[in-house]
Amino acid sequence: MITIRFFASVREAVGTAVLTIDEPFEGKHVADLKSWLASRYGDVWHEALFQPNLVHAVNQVVVDPDTALHDGDEVAFFPPMTGG
């Protein structure tokens, strides 16, 4: 199982804050997960998940989209951070 969290403008675009999926993503990459979500949920998701400045995190660490996934991972997608 993989948990996927969406924040800020990405959360608003896809209309959900959290999603869990049971698909076998073991050994596949974050980019594969994005493609899978976009093909399953459509153009709005594609646009949100493939925007050039999207930040990808796995288990609360920012990563590149070619990072491998493992069962139990928490993946997050969000726009550039604007704290402080």
Added chain:
Amino acid sequence: MQVFIQKESFDVGAHYDFLVRAFSGAAVVTFTGYVREYSDQGDLTGLELEHYPAMTERRLQELGEEAAARFDLKTWRIVHRYGRLEVTDPIVWAGVVADHRGAAFDGCQFIMDTLKTDVPFWKREYLSNGKVQWVEAKNNDNLRRQRWR
């Protein structure tokens, strides 16, 4: 405890007092950030801050530890709010103690410059004309962050 992530406001003086009592360093530098009354889009009535709780806490802790190691800080503390904030409310506070002013200034600035771009908070502005919009990341913030790499 060195990291405080909270909805409610905070007492800058109390955090300052903690720092100077916790360690008898020679130099103390603190920064407080407040909600501005305006943005490039017009006057503001307030802000809303969203965050990614598990990651926010972890990143702020790592950031403080990295600053302490890099600038030889005696101690440090970071406070950051989330949720709805009104104009002039304090949003963020960072304080550091070091042996000398150079390390204290650099340590506090490193924390703030890195926090802006690397810790998962997102600001949404409430404008006085009724519009609500996400704040875009600023290139100037990225440039300030780059200086510390």
